Amino acid sequence: MNTQPEPANPPLSSVVRPKAPGKIKHYLTLAIILLMIWGSAAQTDSTLKELVQGFPNMLDLLREMFPPKWSYLDNIAEAMLETIRMALIGTTVGAILAVPVALLCAANLIRNRWITYPARFVLNLIRTVPDLLLAALFVAVFGLGPLPGMFALSVFSLGLIAKLTYEALEAIEPGPLEAMTAAGANLVQIIVYAVIPQIRAHFVSFTLYTFEINVRAAAVLGLVGAGGIGHYYEVTLGFFEYDKTCMIIMFTLAVVLIIDYASTKLREKLL
Amino acid sequence: MTTKPWNEIAPKPKKKASRWLIYAALAVIYIWAFAGIPFNGIKETAGQVTKAILSGLFSPDWDYVYLPDGEDLLRGLLDTLAISILGTFISTLLCIPFAFWAAGNMSKFRAVSGSGKILLSLIRTFPEIVMALLFIKAVGPGSFAGVLALGLHSVGMLGKLFADEVEQIDPGPSEALIAAGATRLQILRFAVLPQVLPGFLSYTLYRFEINLRSATILGVIGAGGIGTPLIFALSSRNWDRVGIILLGIIVMITVIDLISGAIRKRLV
Secondary structure, eight states: OOOOOOOOOOOGGGOOOOOOOHHHHHHHHHHHHHHHHHHHHHHTOOHHHHHHHEEEEEHHHHHHOOOOOGHHHHHHHHHHHHHHHHHHHHHHHHHHHHHHHHHHHHHTTTTOOHHHHHHHHHHHHHHHHHHHHHHHHHHHOSSSSSSHHHHHHHHHHHHHHHHHHHHHHTTOHHHHHHHHHHHOHHHHHHHIIIHHHHHHHHHHHHHHHHHHHHHHHHHGGGGGGGGGGTTHHHHHHHHHHHHHHHHHHHHHHHHHHHHHHHHHHHHHHHH | OOOOOTTOOOOOOOOHHHHHHHHHHHHHHHHHHTSSSGGGGGOTTHHHHHHHHHHHHOOOGGGOOSSSSSOOOOOHHHHHHHHHHHHHHHHHHHHHHHHHHHOOTTTSSSSHHHHEEEEEEEEHHHHHHOOOOOOHHHHHHHHHHHHHHHHHHHHHHHHHHHHHHHHHHHHHHHHHHTTTTTOOHHHHIIHHHHHHHHHHHHHHHHHHHHHHHHHHGGGGGGGGSSSSHHHHHHTTTHHHHHHHHHHHHHHHHHHHHHHHHHHHHHHH
8 A cells, every 4th residue: 555645636747657568469369360361261262252253143042032932831841840850859868868978077976087087078079070970970870861860969969968967067056965975875865866956957958958959950960861851952952943942941940949939938937 | 924833844845737747748749759750760781880980980091181182181171170260250240230239238229139139040040051052052062152151150149149248248438438528439449349359259269169060061061171071981981081081070179179268268
């Protein structure tokens, strides 16, 4: 604390301003970012000229897409149901598999680093592979159809739900755990009576959230042959039937928005 | 509040009848779901192929990492990285006006921010891979279609995150500047921008991580990047090559995640 009495109004010229922090770091960062963007543009052959040239094509495409061909709905309704089924089963299987994985990753339940760290490493590895890539792999293994799509979604959901759940697990109230440990409970009893009641609502919420993501993902898995409505994009685009493509897009949008809305409402009720 | 006697046992919470209704509904949904999936469609070669892919992962085709001429792993990965960098850049530019449009504290009427939010969620729902399909029809196959698809699709999520960030700013600095007679542009520059910039940058990096994952699959439909050689290797059953490409993707995503995560930690 400065004990010297300050002059009431120091003349402006005598006020020593603190030196502004150096800007050189910011300029350097900016330069690096600009360089990266320029390099990327060169690598991908992206130029404004190409965008301007492509613009009339885009307008043509939009003009051909509207009005959508409503009668095509009859053809794709069954595929849409298959999409939802895939998402549902994929999410469920993933959620069930995620429980043990999440428990293995939680450092406040498993006190052994030699278990939690490898488990997290495997989990991170799973999460690096995008869902469509998983689907392409599973199609190569199991052949075309909704089954590989389901497997892909299961693995993808496992990664996502397990990560969200183990982070929630590590944030639970330690009180009940300690009380049960003090009373001599074993790990299974602690999990059943102290952990599950605290985590159940979160877990269901994460599962619903993953289901929302999976419905969107399942809608495009058909592009690699993994079942669902995505297959029809290639069929219609291949024959230049853009009004049908537009119908698929609008139908998918509508279904996704309805499911999102219902799921969000449910999740709000849960937490 | 009335105090209860200490020895009264609290009644157990009653289980609601509606709970059973929910369980029944769930059961019906699952029966419907499982009944519709053909479980007999597994090829008999499945086990063999799995073994081949696994052995491919453990004996990858190292020669493919760098070929002096033409398509190799490094060039494919570089392409993927470039697509995601440029896509993220475009979406960041595009979504700043959207963010201020959709932020509730930037306009007087709720209809304005509400319409912005609805538009953003519509963009979010439109899958990037479908956008890429449409852009391929417009500008032809190649990386550029992928860049445009990522750039447009990311606006949905980034715009929402940016708008949330704008909504959370402290009104104090802007009010002080208004009181001092600053113009709207000056308020934006000296009161709003310093508050939102770290959040904006952090979300941009986060979206970049997501875009990198998306960019690896864009090639599956011909929108550039590593996905194209991967799908060729898969369909020609060249498992060693599949192995090296998968390894490459996993390593690249892990490394970029680490770097981006470290920068994000320092930003916020």
